[in-house]
Amino acid sequence: xxxxxxxxxxxxxxxxxxxxxxxxxxEYKTGDWRxxxxxxxxxxxxxxxxxxxxxxxxxxxxxEEGWFEADLYYCKGCGICACECPTQSISLVEEEE
Amino acid sequence: xxxxxxxxxxxxxxxxxxxxxxxxxxxYPITPQTHIVEHLSELVNDGELDAxxxxxxxxxxxMSVCAGVxxxxxxxxxxxxxxxxxxxxxxxxxxxxxRMPIVTILANRSLSGxxxxxxxxxxxxxxxxxxxxxxxxxNGQEVFDHVLFGFRVAESKNVMLPLMIHMDGFILTHVxxxxxxxxxxxxxxxLPVFKPVHALHPDKPVTMGGVxxxxxxxxAKVAQDEPLIHAKGEIITAWxxxxxxxxxxxxxxxxxxxxxxxxxxxxxGSYGETVSLVVDALRDKGKSVGLVMDRLWRPFxxxxxxxxxxxxxNLIVIDRAISYGGQGGPLAIELRAVLYKGKNQPNxxxxxxxxxxxxxxxxxxxxxxxxxxxxIKTNPLEEDFEYYGxxxx
Numbered sequence: 001x002x003x004x005x006x007x008x009x010x011x012x013x014x015x016x017x018x019x020x021x022x023x024x025x026x027e028y029k030t031g032d033w034r035x036x037x038x039x040x041x042x043x044x045x046x047x048x049x050x051x052x053x054x055x056x057x058x059x060x061x062x063x064e065e066g067w068f069e070a071d072l073y074y075c076k077g078c079g080i081c082a083c084e085c086p087t088q089s090i091s092l093v094e095e096e097e
Numbered sequence: 098x099x100x101x102x103x104x105x106x107x108x109x110x111x112x113x114x115x116x117x118x119x120x121x122x123x124x125y126p127i128t129p130q131t132h133i134v135e136h137l138s139e140l141v142n143d144g145e146l147d148a149x150x151x152x153x154x155x156x157x158x159x160m161s162v163c164a165g166v167x168x169x170x171x172x173x174x175x176x177x178x179x180x181x182x183x184x185x186x187x188x189x190x191x192x193x194x195x196r197m198p199i200v201t202i203l204a205n206r207s208l209s210g211x212x213x214x215x216x217x218x219x220x221x222x223x224x225x226x227x228x229x230x231x232x233x234x235x236n237g238q239e240v241f242d243h244v245l246f247g248f249r250v251a252e253s254k255n256v257m258l259p260l261m262i263h264m265d266g267f268i269l270t271h272v273x274x275x276x277x278x279x280x281x282x283x284x285x286x287x288l289p290v291f292k293p294v295h296a297l298h299p300d301k302p303v304t305m306g307g308v309x310x311x312x313x314x315x316x317a318k319v320a321q322d323e324p325l326i327h328a329k330g331e332i333i334t335a336w337x338x339x340x341x342x343x344x345x346x347x348x349x350x351x352x353x354x355x356x357x358x359x360x361x362x363x364x365x366g367s368y369g370e371t372v373s374l375v376v377d378a379l380r381d382k383g384k385s386v387g388l389v390m391d392r393l394w395r396p397f398x399x400x401x402x403x404x405x406x407x408x409x410x411n412l413i414v415i416d417r418a419i420s421y422g423g424q425g426g427p428l429a430i431e432l433r434a435v436l437y438k439g440k441n442q443p444n445x446x447x448x449x450x451x452x453x454x455x456x457x458x459x460x461x462x463x464x465x466x467x468x469x470x471x472x473i474k475t476n477p478l479e480e481d482f483e484y485y486g487x488x489x490x
Binding site for chain 1: 194195196197257294295302303304305307309310312313315316317319320323
């Protein structure tokens with residue numbers, strides 16, 4: 001992976017800290033904000049995708065088989081998916097560390 | 098050689114802005130800066146200056162407009178005073194971090210309260226750490242020259258920082274002085290067309306003023322401070338070339354009869370001219386006195402200052418602002434730090450005077466000199482500073 005902004009020295013910044021390439025907010029890891037993690041119970045999940053629609057960070061993706069999972073690089077553990085799930089198939093598990 | 102005009106200093110300052118061929122002026126009138134803005138609006142209205150004049154609703158908006166104009170790569174000017182500067186404070190800091198070469202004249206006036214429209218340097222010192230290049234002008238000619246110098250330095254590729262010219266309110270803004278204008282050809286030779294490093298344009302989108310998370314903020318601040326520190330080289334070059342073109346040479350620290358002087362007055366702004374008369378008068382009486390005027394305030398000229406005072410035994414620092422609860426006025430605090438651990442450790446006495454336009458005359462400065470000599474003789478460390486001429490003190 002190319003050098004991310006976390007590694008930049010002051011000399012490597014553009015004049016005025018201008019950003020010359022779009023989309024670099026995607027580099028920013030928000031997953032380390034998380035204290036709880038969503039876990040799907042596939043016995044209850046009906047693959048409706050409500051969690052995917054409601055996730056405010058677009059951190060839930062669909063697998064090839066149609067299941068839904070959280071992208072833990074971005075998931076902040078807000079719990080909205082678990083709250084909105086119509087079959088109560090998402091539980092929030094404490095992060096161990 | 099340019100033509101000389103007898104003109105109010107504010108009007109000649111506006112004429113200099115016209116000569117700099119600015120693209121936009123965004124300003125809100127405030128005493129004692131008003132005549133500069135008024136005259137610029139006349140120049141635009143009369144078709145003498147082809148620029149946008151944006152009469153904004155506040156100083157906060159004035160500096161915000163300047164940021165927008167600078168962002169698209171245009172040349173922009175504004176000016177303000179005191180409370181106006183306080184209101185634009187938020188954006189004053191931001192444009193420095195965004196490296197926008199905005200040139201501003203600050204017509205120096207006291208900050209309220211009590212409410213005051215008169216002159217001192219309390220507004221200057223309120224934004225000491227805003228990241229702008231800051232220079233003091235002592236008279237109308239210096240204001241005129243420094244407007245052109247200002248754009249030249251601010252816009253140079255390795256600097257790209259906003260620049261503020263300090264001129265004393267009323268003492269300069271409202272007096273008529275002879276000022277030598279520049280020839281158009283001289284301006285063209287001195288001030289190239291502004292070429293921004295980055296500009297907002299749909300063909301090449303960029304993001305300006307983004308968020309700086311903790312992992313990048315410190316790097317961004319060093320990337321802002323380093324060019325300010327190193328701007329001194331460009332500043333000195335620009336002064337040298339200005340001198341070669343119009344015959345007036347400027348320095349980061351200006352001196353008057355200082356080489357062999359035992360005691361030096363240290364001033365900022367127009368008081369330097371008054372004190373030069375005091376130096377002459379005291380010299381006539383056999384006193385060994387000289388004068389050092391700080392012209393460049395940020396970046397601070399450490400080497401030049403140490404060099405200028407190296408032979409002096411006593412410094413009398415004249416401050417026109419207060420650092421409440423601090424060790425004297427802001428200039429004295431700075432100079433004590435500059436000389437700490439140096440080879441030369443002169444006695445430093447500090448007088449805060451001339452607040453809110455209270456006159457400090459030649460006789461007052463003679464009195465300050467006598468007080469200073471007395472303090473040094475009796476106990477140089479007795480007091481760190483004195484409010485001069487304050488009743489009951």
